[in-house]
Structure formats: C-alpha cells, structure tokens
Amino acid sequence: MKESTGFDEGMGELGLNIEGLLRRSARQLIQQAIEGEVRALLEEYAAVRMVDGRRAVVRNGYLPEREILTVVGPVPVPIPKVRDRSGSGVVFRSSLVPPYVRKSRSVAAALSWRYLHGVSSGRMQEALSVLLGEEAKGLSPAVLGRLKAEWAQEHAQ
Structure with missing residues (x-):
C-alpha cells in the first residue's frame, strides 16, 4: 500500500x-x-x-x-x-x-564553506559533488592540482 x-x-x-x-x-x-x-x-x-x-x-x-x-x-x-x-x-x-x-549571498557563502571543508578534511570529491553535482565525478585531488598548476602557469604568462 x-x-x-x-x-x-x-x-x-x-x-x-x-x-x-x-x-x-x-x-x-x-x-x-x-x-x-x-x-x-x-x-x-x-x-x-x-x-x-x-x-x-x-x-x-x-x-x-x-x-x-x-x-x-x-x-x-x-x-x-x-x-x-x-x-x-x-x-x-x-x-x-x-x-x-x-547566486544569492547565502548560497555563495555555503558553496565556499563546503569547498574549504572538503579541502581541509581531504574529502574533496564529496564536497565537489555537492557543489557541481554529477559533473564532478572525474575531478580528483590530483586532477584539481594539475588544473591549478596549469591555471597558475597561464596567469603568469
């Protein structure tokens, strides 16, 4: 029933x-x-x-x-x-x-807090899936590190 x-x-x-x-x-x-x-x-x-x-x-x-x-x-x-x-x-x-x-202010604050929580706890995948949804499946800490290095290099140029 x-x-x-x-x-x-x-x-x-x-x-x-x-x-x-x-x-x-x-x-x-x-x-x-x-x-x-x-x-x-x-x-x-x-x-x-x-x-x-x-x-x-x-x-x-x-x-x-x-x-x-x-x-x-x-x-x-x-x-x-x-x-x-x-x-x-x-x-x-x-x-x-x-x-x-x-984004509304409360959502923007929650997103940044969630991201920082993921960084500090080492559970980046969980934090990213909350932020980005199903699109975050392929983003691992190694991939994020490589992207960050590429972005820093592009910014320096």
Whole structure:
C-alpha cells in the first residue's frame, strides 16, 4: 500500500511539488521587489520631460531572464529595462539582483564553506559533488592540482 499525504497528491495534480511551489513563490517575491525598485526610479525621474512633454525616463520591456541560484534552487528572474530618451545616461540597476549576481549571498557563502571543508578534511570529491553535482565525478585531488598548476602557469604568462 502506497503511503502519501494529501498535500503531496494535490500538488502533484498541479504539476508542482513543495520545492516547485517554493521556487514559484521566491520568484514572485523577487519580482515584486524589483518592480518596486523600478517604480521608485521612475518616480524619481517623473518630472524630467522631453521638449514635446513626454517623460524622458520610461520602462522598456525586460532583459532576458536569468537564473539566480537560491537556497530553494534556481529561480528564473526577469529584470526590467528602463529607457532614457534624453540621453543623460539613466540606467536601471537592481540593488537586489545586480548584473553580476548569479547566486544569492547565502548560497555563495555555503558553496565556499563546503569547498574549504572538503579541502581541509581531504574529502574533496564529496564536497565537489555537492557543489557541481554529477559533473564532478572525474575531478580528483590530483586532477584539481594539475588544473591549478596549469591555471597558475597561464596567469603568469
């Protein structure tokens, strides 16, 4: 007899498990926060007008969606674009998700801690498989040492 909870079965019908539900909620929260940042920027420049009376700083669609690695897994986030018609250089940069961010701070901290733990304990393979998944099977300490030496040599050149 299969044992399961009603919650799991109900979510299965919708095509979501608990992780999917958490990711969807995280995406909505991140999107709401970014939209708030855009609104604040547009309000700041609301008085700036073109010669013909139109607003100089307006929304202009979205950048391509990118995934941010969070504690609940990868979350796709669309970042809004802002257009400055006056040419004064107004650009929207989210403080929550800057252009270079691909991992949340807690994930980045956990990854570096996990890597250092693997180095100090000598269980590098275990640490790498947590960080890289199944792709880390061929990475042994010897391979990593050889790669590090090659990278140091390339950097010196």
